[in-house]
Amino acid sequence: MSNTPRDVSAIRAPRVEVGDHGLRLPRIGLGTASLGNFLGAITDQQAVDTIQRAHTRGIRYVDTAPLYGHGLAETRTGKALRDVPREDLVVSSKAGRLLRADAPRDESQYVNGEPFYTDVPDTGPVWDFSYEGVHTSLAESLDRLGLDSLDILHLHDPDDHYEQAASTAYTALRDLRAEGMVKAIGAGMNRTPVLTRLVENCDLDLVLLAGRYTLLDQSSMADLLPACRAHGTKVVVGGVFNSGILLDPSPRARYDYVPADAAIVEKAQRIKDVCVRHGVPLAAAALQFPFAHPQIASVLIGARSVPELDMDLDLLEVVIPDSLWHDLRASGLLPDDVPVPSGPLVTSPEGSVR
Template structure:
């Protein structure tokens, strides 16, 4: 990819200003954990085809990380987008784990004894939130991506590393932003307590929150989102389907990557019942819901194939009547004061190349 200055995406996709360095973030992005063989291996060809399909459909924001496939996702992103105008893209990655051949087994990356990522390179993730570790991580990510700069760099999952994340790791991010190697800095996590502290105590432009502001779980309303509003920090939402339960809330559904508890399944089924009343797919309501909150800059879709990506983009175009959101509130399935969409949430994506 030629490294030209950041510009407004040429396809007219709606954007939100992030930070004070001219970065405009498209409201829909592609998350790439699944494209790094998360919960099942896919081929390089399938991953590259999915990324290119996203680009052809008007998606200009791609989020990745060294952890995703132990480097596979970054390599596949680089291969898929090679030759695309750099100024037409927003690319984010993460730091806090270095990929090393002698990495010890990380139990946080296993469920029921099985690894989240399969058929991946032998190098594994090693925690490192030191100043040099963050800069080294960025250098290695840029090499895998084939770039010389990133738009956004997040600290990745520093739940158990707050002190180092808020000191040495943040200092590295701050300096990289000042140097212009990255345009915006943030942190990406699945839980809100440490992320909220980072927002309160560091000058972050944006955070990536997975699973905690969804149609099923709005727990971030109590801590993170108020802190972000106070500090002027924008939020990107991932995990809008809560590991698939908001696609199919069956008794076998997963929630936070593990089998869902019965009460979680029951709540998701009640939400689906309301959606069925209006002939709206549960997944459409789930994908559109977060975009109504004024602090939410963008939502990531995590497709692992062209078919899944097209399904997600179609869900954005489903008309969700105001009465559906009203019924979710009156049924106690959404808080009374939570922002909900009114009318189309996204327009302007190019739906060419079917």
């Protein structure tokens, strides 16, 4: 890797056509949950610096959501990018939760009594997948972002709200796309059953899947990815490090945002051992792995600081030998039918990504 951080233009250059409404999606994006004080508070300036560093290094796709920091991530994103030409950016956000001062406590946003998001504004998320709720959510997101429109609007975590998500919420998304308020519509989730049903029954351009297509967990190959291929739906992958266990598979590691159990830690450590034998950082293999699947349009990096962002982007330059993937398969750590990268990630001056 170079001592001087370079931009990722060569990697982001071959944008992927998504849907039929003019969206061309970069291969690399920045996820902003951590920039909304997820699992620890950061300053506004640290968040802004991280987003601006991502832009300096060539990232032109930013994903956010009202839930992330209860509005903090959207506000910080808007502040960081306010002087960037709008045509130079792809911005996605989500709908399904409205931020309200009288919101009841949502236990799904706590673990062991502690909230996932700390030091956030005095509002909380309220579920709302109604037609009006989606329109209101978009209007409030645009206000926090300082934008007139979005490139992508996802339904956010409708696991327990499928009927409303597939009816009133989807109708709202479809109408917003027709009106030009968004270019593409989708859904973002951590689990695949409901996401698969939405792909099968709604005209979604793409989906955002966190944690279920990673070096540690390819469970989406059983349902979601085949459905996306059948319906021409592109996939954005988030959570490539599975909450950090694919950075450091120690007994203290998290998986799916909570402390990992011993079996998961043991499997991650075995993957790391193979990587070490080949002189490859575990994190580099984890970050590059999803690009090999033909349905994957983009991969999100979730850095919370400039040094972390630089580290993640430098991992894209690590050359991973084909023998590493062979050994992971031979060890039973990857199924034989899972696509794996072959050769350097950047394979031509134009920046083809395989």
